[in-house]
Amino acid sequence: MTRTVFVNGEYLPEDEAKVSIFDRAFLMADGVYEVTSVLDGKLIDFDGHAKRLERSLNELDIRKPAVFDDLLEIHRELVRVNGIEDGLVYLQITRGAPGDRDFVFPDPETTEPTVVLFTQNKPGLADSPAAKAGMKIISIEDVRWGRRDIKTVQLLYPSMGKMMAKKAGADDAWMVQDGYVTEGTSNNAYIIKGNTIITRALSNDILHGITRAAVLRFAKEAQMQVEERNFTIDEAKEADEAFITSASAFVMPVIEIDGVSLGDGTPGARTARLREIYLDESRKAAI
Structure with a gap:
């Protein structure tokens, strides 16, 4: 067709x-x-x-x-x-x-x-196997231009980042600038410690994700704490859970960063719950 x-x-x-x-x-x-x-x-x-x-x-x-x-x-x-x-x-x-x-x-x-x-x-977009298996990511240097808050078609480096991840046997990459994670190649990045979600604050350095805004709102309504601040790859490796959000991936668990497994190497319960809440609420509000 x-x-x-x-x-x-x-x-x-x-x-x-x-x-x-x-x-x-x-x-x-x-x-x-x-x-x-x-x-x-x-x-x-x-x-x-x-x-x-x-x-x-x-x-x-x-x-x-x-x-x-x-x-x-x-x-x-x-x-x-x-x-x-x-x-x-x-x-x-x-x-x-x-x-x-x-x-x-x-x-x-x-x-x-x-x-x-x-x-x-x-x-079956909402039933992605990756949501059950989790994603493996690598870290790469962030060398993009300075206005990442504008959703332009300048996607060559993010595309290269995904290929770097593929060659390394991973699913995606998180970009790092001045020692801190900015975002994924086509998604926002998060870690969870205890009951707290940590993600970089909005600025010109990252895309102001539409899914990001919804997920953080739902997280607060679910009595989770949210800290918008910089975090390092080393801090991420010590996290209880990690995940990414985007319009097409929704909420996707990360189970490995640069070869280091998070927790027991399986998707975490809080991430799974956030995905469930996001999909339920988004379907109710869909037009």
């Missing part, structure tokens, strides 16, 4: 979709994106993703596209026509193709952004 995708106001078969070779995302990685999960045919945390998308556009001085206020309807239509029960909707907005290649971009008000959306079918 050929997917239906959305490109600049049109619903098209994926093999007919085209974007200019002069699009600045292609030439300069000049664009932003969001990924919204779909469970039971409904969108998870859509409003949070839309607000972060608007912030990312503002930070890069990219004009909101004409279809911005219709994005919920577009998401729902793509989910419907592609028959997505569990999966993802990928959205990318770029500065567009204002002309020939140039480092200097024109007045945003004179440039129409490029808007692309497509779905990915992921049956």
Whole structure:
């Protein structure tokens, strides 16, 4: 079955979709994106993703596209026509193709952004085997640019980090800057000591995760303590539990860091409970 995708106001078969070779995302990685999960045919945390998308556009001085206020309807239509029960909707907005290649971009008000959306079918997304087995991670140096709070399409180093992990026999990598963990390659990072969740505070150094915000809110409601502060890889190795969060992984346990097992080397009870709460509450609020 050929997917239906959305490109600049049109619903098209994926093999007919085209974007200019002069699009600045292609030439300069000049664009932003969001990924919204779909469970039971409904969108998870859509409003949070839309607000972060608007912030990312503002930070890069990219004009909101004409279809911005219709994005919920577009998401729902793509989910419907592609028959997505569990999966993802990928959205990318770029500065567009204002002309020939140039480092200097024109007045945003004179440039129409490029808007692309497509779905990915992921049956059983909430029942990932990794949630039961746990993830193994390695640590790598964080050499990305300084505005990681903007969800840009500059994903080469995170992609390289995932490949480093794969070559090392692990599942993912946590990035380290000045001795402290920033985040995972495509997720926020956490450790648990006793009844306390520890995760890096929000700043330009990490992405302001939509799932992160929800999980920390649910954790406090479940009477868990939350400390937003820096932590080291050595501290993480001594933790009782660890986990990551993202829109597509939800809450995923980490059982090994740089070859050191956490606890008994199996997913921890608090992490499992947080995942259960997040999925239950998110399904109730899905639209």
